[in-house]
Amino acid sequence: MRYDWIKKIEDLDKATTKELDYEITCLIEIVGVEKFIEVFKLLEKLPYYFSYKKLTPLIRCYILQEIDKKSVTEIAREIGVGARMVNKIIKDTLGAH
Secondary structure (H helix, E strand, C coil): CCCCHHHHHHCCCHHHHHHCCHHHEEEHHHHHHHHHHHHHHHHHCCCCCCCHHHHHHHHHHHHHCCCCCCHHHHHHHHHCCHHHHHHHHHHHHCCCC
């Protein structure tokens, strides 16, 4: 899974304090976004459960930031999710786009 898109979120501080789980917010604040991505990649390979769903607020933030610049397919490919998920987030957040 790719996570570099997290670094491209323009208002990451707002996204982390507003919608993310407390644990994710603390981790980003303590180690910074670069190390957070490294830790998340490492945890993905270990037998510990760290749900990708915890990143949904960041995914939503990134999609809404990029939707006027890129196609749904490009965004989905970049963040490693299906186009269906991207469309659902757009619909749930903005209504018909």
